[in-house]
Amino acid sequence: MALTQSKVTDCKLLIGGKWVASESKEFVNVTNPSLGEVIARTPMCGRAEVNQAVEAAHHAFAEWSETPVVERARLMFRFKNLLDANYEDIARTVSREHGKTFAEAKASVQRGIEVVEFACGIPSLMMGESLENIARNVDCETQRHPLGVCAGITPFNFPAMVPLWMYPLALTCGNTFILKPSEKVPLASIQIAELLIEAGVPKGVFNIVHGGKEAVDALLEHPLVKAVSFVGSTPIAKYIYEKGTANGKRVQSAGGAKNHIIIMPDADMNQTRQALQASAFGCAGERCMAGSLAIPVGEAGDILMPQLAESTKAMKVGRTDIDGTPDMGPVITADHMNRVKSLIDKGAKEGAELLVDGRDVKVSDAPNGYFVGPTIFDHAKPQMSIVQEEIFGPVLSVVRVKTIEDAIQLGKDCPYGNGAVIFTNSGRAAREFKRHFNAGMIGINVGVPASMAWFPFTGWNASFFGDLHIQGREGVLFYTQQKMIMTRWFSGPAKDKFHDPVWKTKS
Numbered sequence: 001m002a003l004t005q006s007k008v009t010d011c012k013l014l015i016g017g018k019w020v021a022s023e024s025k026e027f028v029n030v031t032n033p034s035l036g037e038v039i040a041r042t043p044m045c046g047r048a049e050v051n052q053a054v055e056a057a058h059h060a061f062a063e064w065s066e067t068p069v070v071e072r073a074r075l076m077f078r079f080k081n082l083l084d085a086n087y088e089d090i091a092r093t094v095s096r097e098h099g100k101t102f103a104e105a106k107a108s109v110q111r112g113i114e115v116v117e118f119a120c121g122i123p124s125l126m127m128g129e130s131l132e133n134i135a136r137n138v139d140c141e142t143q144r145h146p147l148g149v150c151a152g153i154t155p156f157n158f159p160a161m162v163p164l165w166m167y168p169l170a171l172t173c174g175n176t177f178i179l180k181p182s183e184k185v186p187l188a189s190i191q192i193a194e195l196l197i198e199a200g201v202p203k204g205v206f207n208i209v210h211g212g213k214e215a216v217d218a219l220l221e222h223p224l225v226k227a228v229s230f231v232g233s234t235p236i237a238k239y240i241y242e243k244g245t246a247n248g249k250r251v252q253s254a255g256g257a258k259n260h261i262i263i264m265p266d267a268d269m270n271q272t273r274q275a276l277q278a279s280a281f282g283c284a285g286e287r288c289m290a291g292s293l294a295i296p297v298g299e300a301g302d303i304l305m306p307q308l309a310e311s312t313k314a315m316k317v318g319r320t321d322i323d324g325t326p327d328m329g330p331v332i333t334a335d336h337m338n339r340v341k342s343l344i345d346k347g348a349k350e351g352a353e354l355l356v357d358g359r360d361v362k363v364s365d366a367p368n369g370y371f372v373g374p375t376i377f378d379h380a381k382p383q384m385s386i387v388q389e390e391i392f393g394p395v396l397s398v399v400r401v402k403t404i405e406d407a408i409q410l411g412k413d414c415p416y417g418n419g420a421v422i423f424t425n426s427g428r429a430a431r432e433f434k435r436h437f438n439a440g441m442i443g444i445n446v447g448v449p450a451s452m453a454w455f456p457f458t459g460w461n462a463s464f465f466g467d468l469h470i471q472g473r474e475g476v477l478f479y480t481q482q483k484m485i486m487t488r489w490f491s492g493p494a495k496d497k498f499h500d501p502v503w504k505t506k507s
Helices: 047-065 069-085 087-098 102-119 161-172 187-199 213-221 234-246 269-285 300-313 334-349 404-413 427-436 472-478
Strands: 013-015 018-020 027-032 037-043 130-135 138-146 149-153 176-180 206-208 225-231 250-254 260-263 293-296 353-356 375-378 395-398 419-423 441-444 480-488
Touching: 013 047, 027 087, 037 087, 047 138, 047 149, 047 176, 047 206, 047 213, 069 087, 069 102, 069 161, 069 187, 087 102, 087 187, 102 161, 149 161, 149 213, 161 176, 161 187, 161 225, 161 472, 176 213, 187 206, 213 225, 213 234, 225 234, 234 250, 260 269, 260 300, 260 404, 269 300, 269 395, 269 419, 293 300, 293 404, 300 353, 300 375, 334 353, 334 375, 334 395, 404 427, 419 427, 427 441, 472 480
Parallel strands: 149 176, 149 225, 176 206, 225 250, 260 293, 260 419, 293 395, 375 395, 419 441
Antiparallel strands: 013 018, 013 206, 027 037, 130 138, 138 480, 353 375
């Protein structure tokens, strides 16, 4: 069944519990990338509308922060049930506005729901610590308190999942929240917000604004915004961190990556091939955890590459806005398609062996879609652009090395540090890799080592700016501030509970 829409609608803002039309005259088109057709328009909000959302969130904070933590958790339980009930509808929206296959979209929604499940346990996660008699008659305890108004600025590549990384924890910790989804893919965020309203979120506790740099700067500069979470490219992540912290805000800012997949000669090559193919070409390569750089060690390249090339050429590329089972869908926009193709051109000119070329892929029933087929460069060199740059498309570069030490050195030379993987049956190789590779998320015989909700998303180097990462216990720490309380009660020898007449029981 085709996911069609007869009328192009303008996305609304959610401010103070009401959906309102933006006053902006500037809009960005939301397209169905499978067909290249406009399906909605996103308003580019100005500073005034962002300020309205901040004021609404600030006004709602006083009561929401005093709402018992168990009631905030119950909101998440209701929200989680609604997400489960509407799971496939949300996934179809993600497929339609982003281009993920339906299976990929469902998996991404599920990963978002897992963070909501984690947030349901907030009463335990918010617990402090205590110690009696830390000094004579002195007791000490800690409490966690919400920050105030928090903001989330999210990317196009995971329209449902990444926003759900942020606001469930922020809200259950007692904060209010403003979400600015990517202007390219706002529809899933709006659909999920409707469910949050249905679950009973109070007015002003959760808000949505749209826009570009002006809206982002308004959030980063507003004195009432206390914390900002961001996921996107490294240059923008660095900008968000620097501008946000300069304005006194707590910031967690996740950037791009160039994730390494090391293949040892003793690896299970069939399992490795399948995992590498899924990692490199899943979601059309548009994810910060994509395995975009393969590093076969020794004879592993000669064993693996013929099999990988054959299975990659057999992959089916097709539209994802209809029922069907393509292996891969389109990239997000025509501009991005052209950028990916230009980097493939550049890699070929630099001398890498173009083993599988996806530039001329055709989808017969979607001639105007933004398609790039899976592409493999073999015998690439470390200094080449296809090795150095984050392509963010279905392009795998292969750099062959002689030893695991050479592979680890490539990681040390890389400015990024999101994830890295090794495929091996050697305990020694795995131990050397996990101890010494220069990345925050490590996989051993795992294609994509993205952490689940209970663990932090721990990028390193130019892949992350900040101190406390997204998700897990670190997410709770990010959205709260700690208070330490010391208590002393004075009592003389004649006025303790054994001698004071007040404490004596009547005979």
